[in-house]
Amino acid sequence: MAKIELGIRNLESGESGVASFDSEQDAAAWLRGRPRFTEVLGPAGRETAPQLSERLRGCMRPLDPEECELARRREAERDAAMAQRAEAMRQAELDAARRQRDEAAQADPQRPMEVRWLYDRGMSVADPNDARAITEEARAAVQAWVDERQEWVRERNQVVGDARVTVWPGPLPESARGRRVVSGTFVPVAAPAHEA
Numbered sequence: 129m130a131k132i133e134l135g136i137r138n139l140e141s142g143e144s145g146v147a148s149f150d151s152e153q154d155a156a157a158w159l160r161g162r163p164r165f166t167e168v169l170g171p172a173g174r175e176t177a178p179q180l181s182e183r184l185r186g187c188m189r190p191l192d193p194e195e196c197e198l199a200r201r202r203e204a205e206r207d208a209a210m211a212q213r214a215e216a217m218r219q220a221e222l223d224a225a226r227r228q229r230d231e232a233a234q235a236d237p238q239r240p241m242e243v244r245w246l247y248d249r250g251m252s253v254a255d256p257n258d259a260r261a262i263t264e265e266a267r268a269a270v271q272a273w274v275d276e277r278q279e280w281v282r283e284r285n286q287v288v289g290d291a292r293v294t295v296w297p298g299p300l301p302e303s304a305r306g307r308r309v310v311s312g313t314f315v316p317v318a319a320p321a322h323e324a
Contacts, residue, residue, distance in 0.1 A: 131148050131149060131150060132148070132149045132150075132151070132152060132154075132155045132171075132180075132184075133146050133147070133148050133149075133171065133172035134146065134147045134148075134149075134155065134159075134168055134169070134170065134171060134172055134184070135168070135169035135170055135171070135172040136166055136167065136168055136169060137166070137167045137169055137202070138165060138166060138167075139165045139166070139167050139195055139198040139199055139202060140165050140198065142202055142205070144169070146172045147168075152180065152183070152184070155184055155187075156183070156184060156187040159184060159187040159188040159189065160187050160188070160189055161189065162188060162189045164192075164195065165195060165198065167191065167195070167199055167202075168188055171184075225257070228257045229257045229259075231257075232255070232257040232258050232259065233259065237260060237297075237298070238296070238297065238298045238299060238301075240294045240295065240296055240297075240310050241253060241255075241258060241260060241262070241266060241294070241295055241296075241297045242254040242255055242258075242292055242293070242294045243262055243266060243267075243270045243292070243293050243294075243295060244290070244291070244292050245270055245271075245274050245288070245290070245291040245292075245293065246289070246290055247287060247288065247289045247290070247317070251267060251270060251271075254292055260297060262297070263297045263298060265297070265298070265308060266295045266296070266297045266308065269293075269295050269308040269309050270291075270293045270295060270309075273291070273293050273309050273312055274288050274291050274293070274314070277291065277314050277316075281316040282319075284316070285318065285319050286316040286317060286318060286319055287316065287317060287318075287319045287320075288314045288315075288316060288317075289314075289315050289316060289317030290314065290315045290317075291312060291313065291314035291315070292312060292313050292314075293309060293311075293312035294309070294310040294311045294312065295308050295309050295310060296308050296310065
């Protein structure tokens, strides 16, 4: 029979570990006399049968009042540490977004712009950090690109549901070779009943 492993935590130090037993009887005997200030967190092995877990839980000596107080304190410390990590992650995300906005504000205003086109919402700038407005030239190029794809999928009783089109918003550079659309992708969806 495989060893029985239980996750444990020292309530005084906060350190976690594993207690390993050769049999259910050994585990049950240890749980009945559970060492003071040792909290049992549950089975450490993934393969522990639910019935066995229930039997072992029934053998465990409950925490006394002093142990309960220490356990509450450890949980409060754990919750505080988790909240601190979450706040640090949130702050890092805000800082990264701020940097991206600053970089976008300093970038070439004539750089390519990614426009998102949604069947039921029209066009918007895809990058939330890009504060530029969609120019009329860019709008016309995106609409023409989408209209062409609409023709492609119409025979399959579909429409363009979502498209992302990268376009030159202003004067075309020589490298564009007269084409305003740089690239694009789209997702077709089933046509609504009135369009079928």
